[in-house]
Amino acid sequence: MNIALIAHDSKKQEMIAFVKKHEEFFKQHTLFATGTTGLKIMENTDLMIHRCLSGPYGGDQQIGGYVGEGKMDFVIFFRDPLTAQPHEPDINALMRVCDVHQVPLASHQKTAEFIIKTLESEGK
Numbered sequence: 001m002n003i004a005l006i007a008h009d010s011k012k013q014e015m016i017a018f019v020k021k022h023e024e025f026f027k028q029h030t031l032f033a034t035g036t037t038g039l040k041i042m043e044n045t046d047l048m049i050h051r052c053l054s055g056p057y058g059g060d061q062q063i064g065g066y067v068g069e070g071k072m073d074f075v076i077f078f079r080d081p082l083t084a085q086p087h088e089p090d091i092n093a094l095m096r097v098c099d100v101h102q103v104p105l106a107s108h109q110k111t112a113e114f115i116i117k118t119l120e121s122e123g124k
């Protein structure tokens with residue numbers, strides 16, 4: 001599967017801990033991320049990640065493009081619901097294109113855990 005990992009700044013530590021916890025799962029998949037999220041995950045794990053631009057510079061749009069092209073299977077996006085983002089339209093567009101194409105989108109850790117457990121139980 002192609003999986004995208006994205007975290008807003010206040011959620012980056014949570015994302016790193018989450019990816020480390022599930023590193024064996026993530027090793028079996030092809031990983032993409034927005035720029036800073038990808039860098040931080042690679043600095044803290046042995047995973048290889050295809051890095052897009054940083055979110056505010058178009059990274060969410062790049063991931064959204066993959067979703068639109070049918071090249072992304074699962075998006076894990078730990079959003080900060082309490083802080084306004086300068087690139088809110090890009091974030092909304094990414095979530096919308098996931099809805100349009102029915103690509104699973106986990107916007108926080110509990111949903112991501114739930115989906116990973118399901119995938120693991122299906123041997124994916």
Ligand SMILES: O=C(CO)COP(=O)(O)O
Nearest residue numbers: 034035036037054055056
């Ligand atoms: O802003 C983001 C998602 O909207 C994340 O971007 P970075 O991973 O580059 O910080």
